[in-house]
Amino acid sequence: MPAVSKGDGMRGLAVFISDIRNCKSKEAEIKRINKELANIRSKFKGDKALDGYSKKKYVCKLLFIFLLGHDIDFGHMEAVNLLSSNKYTEKQIGYLFISVLVNSNSELIRLINNAIKNDLSSRNPTFMCLALHCIANVGSREMAEAFAGEIPRILVAGDTMDSVKQSAALCLLRLYKTCPDLVLMGEWTSRVVHLLNDQHMGVVTAAISLITCLSQKNPDEFKTCVSLAVSRLSRIVSSASTDLQDYTYYFVPAPWLSCKLLRLLQCYPPPEDGAVKGRLVECLETILNKAQEPPKSKKVQHSNAKNAILFEAIALIIHYDSEPNLLVRACNQLGQFLQHRETNLRYLALESMCTLASSEFSHEAVKTHIETVINALKTERDVSVRQRAADLLYAMCDRSNAKQIVAEMLSYLETADYSIREEMVLKVAILAEKYAVDYSWYVDTILNLIRIAGDYVSEEVWYRVIQIVINRDDVQGYAAKTVFEALQAPACHENMVKVGGYILGEFGNLIAGDPRSSPLVQFNLLHSKFHLCSVPTRALLLSAYIKFINLFPETKSTIQEVLRCDSQIRNSDVELQQRAVEYLKLSSIASTDVLATVLEEMPPFPERESSILAKLKKKKGPGAVSVELEDGKREGGELNGGGERGDTPAMSASNASTPSPSADLLGLRPAPAVGSAPPSVGSLLVDVFSEGPAAASAGVNDDGFLSSAPPPAASEEPAPPLPEAEDLLNKFVCKNNGVLFENQLLQIGIKSEYRQNLGRMYLFYGNKTSVQFVSFSTAVSCPGELPTQLNLQTKTVEPLIEGGAQVQQVVNIECLTDFIDAPLLNIKFRYGGALQNITLKLPVTINKFFQPTEMVSQEFFQRWKQLSQPQQEAQKIFKSGHGIDTEVVKAKLLGLGTALLENVDPNPENFVCAGVIQTKGQQVGCLLRLEPNAQAQPGEQMYRLTLRSSKDTVSKRICDLLSEQF
């Protein structure tokens, strides 16, 4: 078609583009662009009215400049003017500009919508299509509000042209995705479904995307589409390659439509109607048969289109997971592809087989391809294909082939691409644990893992091996012997030293009988690594040493000598120094009995989900490790598990120095917890006199995704709290655990526990990216008069968080007296060079220090009356945010920390609660009454909340906090 030259060439535009192309440098280009922008601006501002052609030309130039990556801040009005031109090309350029450079300027949106409205009602199909394309391209809420009602009518009207119907269907889809609440199909549902029967293949192709999306959201209303889709599919599949004329693509009839039909069917279970189901199975068999036929063309387009349908059909077969015959055929077909010369097909076959491996019908069939897959892992030249092969090996692993697969993965790890090593390590660790029959194999595997890929072994992995060794006494001797041997290597990874230190500290006695691994030899071996290790590892080793003193009294003097030397006892690191001092003292003054009790062997860890598995799930997102999720089916003989989080306090060696290791998950004991962590930890004490960060001027950069901007000028100042900090705080008033904050980069989780006037909060900082965070630092501060009310202690965190890794920080909290403000948590780190500076409110609220108090009705009202002074009461009447659900309300009140008192209020609708707030200085009794008017219309429902307490500030604060919760 000799099309292009048809009279719309804009000479000025072509000249301009040529000019730009001739620019020799970036500067020259920018200069030329600025000149042009100035020219256009003056033309737009000039007195002379521009004719349509010029306007079009200039708008088009602006568009070109924008697409080159420059900002455009004018010309929108001129573009909107073009929309109402009756010359098609002008209108078209106007719409293109609007589609590419939407501006949320409400004034303009109204004008744009007006122009669209005119075109939609113009009955000129070309204009209507332009308008619909614009709506679909912009897809804003304003447009949905204006047109969501109109478009379904256009879509189903009898006199609408086919091309308009196609645009209307996809336009509606876009609006539905933007604002599902505004697109109401209701009466149109059945007519939309029947578009599947439309004679025009293009209409069906467009409409089916809309129907698929709607079916996912409202499967019941759209379920009639299943039989229509099956019969349409059947007609296409059985048609000769020429029947469908222009919808045949390289001898494949309607490949796009076929794929979309198969995709729609995946929204539903297998058809119940026998005839429909029979027809569908026939279709699927035909598709599988065609894969075996010789190709009708040598062109790759032919085989791609054909195989696209085949893979979609296989996806449907896997989705149904009920036809063993089809599943096995699918698997065989994929098996052929595994050896295909097209890399694309090998990739897709590996990917698709991964899902097949989880079906009980095809798991065995998938396993027969193990050699091919192992070969792929070794020989594929493309890392993304190797990655798929590794995924498939992981998916097909079971007890019968675990040793082989783990061995292959381990050997692959030695040469694996850096990008996938960490994930591979996690997978190996999980498989080794899950399918271990003998634990010595498990221990060997993990130690090998550390040897081969030590840098990629995350904490979870080595925590886990320790948990398992501690829980299985039959493997402890072997583990001690193996780590002892592993540590002999001249250069061994620090993670190996950690595992070695821990295990020898616990179980070194099991191998001490052998003179080659006598206590002193063990100690010297460990200590030879000491100086090369980082602070946390040294801390762990110090704990191992004190355990040695308990296990082997003969090492006492040597170890005391080591602890006593200046590099320990005067170490500049407080943690190391403290341990050295305390351990030295402990070993000299405690009697053998006391020592034995204090340094007793670790108790077994409670069985929980493997922390590694949790990590992999987090890395890969739900579904990716589906094979592992069938925990119910776990075959016998698995290992005893360990703690859910590798960071259980028993792991942190600092607890080794506290008497009798506690099984309490949070290691939170009432008074001694804080007592035993005296302010000596407090080199890190918050600077309580620091100014509230409100004065700080640094810009908030909460959107890490966009953080390529240079760091804010005042980069060292903590940012002011995020605008949503207060809302985030409110989320935690009635709960203690959850995710406090999340953006593209960082997730902050919280676990906290409170007893009396003390609390301990664990903050988990997770790096969601694959890139490490550097200069990571956090600071907790108390604004205003909070320092006199609340005492907070934390330790610094490691300045580095690896991609995908998580670090934790403990905050010890002591409530001195009642308080209102929340402490602030400032987090700073660099991600890809850009400084991130986030300030949040730490969810420590006065109600956390509630002790519930039970009382009977008479007692309650007696106290209620005693607290009758006006300032002791705080009251609020507020609208219910989410409707009134008794169970939800009860849960929230319990979460608040008070006792929920039954049969106290004469009106059973009302809720009353009582509790005592514990602070260091005093106790504040608190009574609460919440009266809902549940009978009111939804939307009108109100609460009245009344608080009475012996202290006015407490009443008011709790009233404020709680009223935000409903």
Next chain:
Amino acid sequence: MMQFMLLFSRQGKLRLQKWYVPLSDKEKKKITRELVQTVLARKPKMCSFLEWRDLKIVYKRYASLYFCCAIEDQDNELITLEIIHRYVELLDKYFGSVCELDIIFNFEKAYFILDEFLLGGEAQETSKKNVLKAIEQADLLQENLDFQIRLFPGCQRSRDSKECSRRDRIDINTMALHQAVHLTLPAACLFA
């Protein structure tokens, strides 16, 4: 659903961008930078698919141009590859042996053709005939403006011999475009 489509040259110059999900300009630029880099770093025989964030990237090279689409997890890679091919066919038919320069000088046409073919990230009309008919009808609606002296009478056609040699043509009929890999294409070095 397709989330976006990018066309860029071997030199990393973006030639066309179509976004089917709302993103800020900043985000778009970041994504473009990242993907152009990733795709250009890949070797010719590698597979056309890769995982990227939670999306799947499907790309293919035609002469000096890379066509790169991002689709969602449940979408079909192979059919997306053929979406790309069909779009190339449409461009080829419309411009007549399309080359990168056609897309540079007539970028608006490239957008119009794409809008007829894909809408909201889904295939709207897969028949080549029907798409071209729609574009042709639109062209017929165009006024003939006398004052348009065409300095580049079909800036597409005239430079064929000089600027855009045969080898830059996006040859839709051969998959093996690797011959072109080592060629530097002066016509394609737009603003370097």
